Amino acid sequence: MKNPDNTPFTDANGSNNNNPQGAADANATHTTDTTIVAAPMESSAQAEADDPASAETSAPTSAGASATAPTATAPRRRWTKTLIAVPILVVLLVACGCAWAWQTRWRSIAVTVNGQRLEISAGMTVQQLMSANGDFNARPGRLLALDGTVLNDNGGDPASFTIDNRQVSPADWNSTRLPGDATVAVASGADVTEGHSTEYETVPRGVSVNVTGGVVQMVQSRGKDGKREVWVGDVSGQRVEKDVVEQPEDAQVVGVSPHPEGRNVIALTFDDGPSQQYTGPILDILKDKGVKATFFDVGTYSLAYPDEEKRMMAEGHEVASHSNTHAYLPGLSRDELRSELSAGLQNMQQASGVNTRMIRAPYGAFTADQWKDAYDLIDYNVIWSVDTKDWELPGAQAIRSAAVSGAYNGAVILMHDGGGNRDQDVAALPGIIDDLKGQGYEFVTISELLQMVGASAAPAEGDGAASDSGASASDGAGDGASGDGSASSSAASDSATMAAAASAASARQS
DSSP: OBOTTSOBOBOTTOOBTTSHHHHHHHHHHOTTOHHHHHHHHHHHHHHHHHOHHHHHHHHHHHHHHHHHSHHHHHHHHHHHHHHHHHHHHHHHHHHHHHHHHIIIIISEEEEEETTEEEEEETTOBHHHHHHHTGGGGOOOOOEEOTTSOEEETTOSOOOEEEETTEEOOGGGTTTOBOOTTOEEEEEOOOOEEOOEEEEEEEEOOOEEEEOTTOSEEEEEEOOBOEEEEEEEETTTOOEEEEEEEEOOBOEEEEEEOOOOTTOOEEEEEEEEEOOTTTHHHHHHHHHHHTOOOEEEEOHHHHHHOHHHHHHHHHTTOEEEEOOSSOOOGGGSOHHHHHHHHHHHHHHHHHHHOOOOOEEOOGGGOOOHHHHHHHTTTOSEEEOOSEEOOGGGOOOHHHHHHHHHHTOOTTEEEEEESSSSOOHHHHHHHHHHHHHHHHTTOEEOOHHHHHHHTTOOOOOOTTOSSOOOOSTTOOSOOOOOOOOOOOBOSOOSSOHHHHHHHHHHTTTOOO
16 A cells, blocks of 8 residues: 555554555554554555556455455354244244145045935044944844854954945055045945855665555666755854755666466465475475475574475575564564564575575565665565465365466465465365466466566666576675665555455464
């Protein structure tokens, strides 16, 4: 800085103030001489205005002084801005929060539930609405057993909740909020039937019996059992029958009365043997006359007199069963009947090796009920068409006359070789054979008679062919079919014969 006369200014200490740093040092050293410093600065400024060159020279110093001034005030300005911005931001956030809360929580909205309009808080969840209104009396469904009984009052489907026809799962009730003007439907849950496994059980076949008037009753077809679906409850364990998936087929029992065309045949039959007293003489006569007959033996007698039964077979006669104890079969229970028939067949087999499925029921009494209970044990029940009434002991001539006068092609004559006094049968038999031979009759066994007309029982289940009966039998009794079945038709024996036999049951054996 210069004096007005353009000479360098020198302060009282002799310092040259052209040096800014020196001026600063001088100012720092002489802090008390404020007036002296200020005045030259003003003069210097005026001089610089008058002298542009001098201004250029001093410009860096002025610029330097100006550059240092903002450095001290900038932090204060930033803090001032921050202090102003924070309250504004807080106010904005609070305002936004209040606006959001108003829109989503504080204000009321209207919804219609099951036709009833309700005012609720905006943002209310489904669960909150249900809890606040007692679930609108909607309840879970019940868990039901297969038979419809209740296993669990709350074990069925949960209550249903729909918003504008959109189903909301119970799992989403806590997170689903209700919109305004929504149409809501709340309903109780549906009942649910317990789960089940599936099994199958046998539907027993029936037995259709139509034997009226037939001299020989036989199983024409065995039928078959059906199958039914059964549900077993997973919870209750109940078994409930459902549809029949395989229909059963009835066994068929029919009556036949063989009349071989172009033949003249007749069958002699003897009941209630074997006996030690009468079977031998009758076998002697048959052997002498060259005649074959059919014997229906009682099982207990077979065990008692096995030699007589063995002789029957050895001489070509047919041997079949007359039960085990000569019981009145319709008077027995199912189990008793089956036991009586099975024991008779087994005892004969034990005594003489006979394998047969042919019987003659004592007194001819074998109804549809007996067929129902025992059709699987036997193939044939043989009645008779000519009753000599030898059990009345009418005399040998009367017996002979009855046999001969009643004869016809295919006739079955009833006589006895045991069970009482059979002297009259032994006496009548030679004449009967001679008279019938004289009329051109040929004597055959029951199986031979059936074969002549092509009649045979259906094979027992497990057998490859129909079993033959009697002395020439090659098939055993077999197990036959299982199942009870139900009879569907008429009596198993001729009604007139049944009536006569029943009335005479106490007086004789047949």
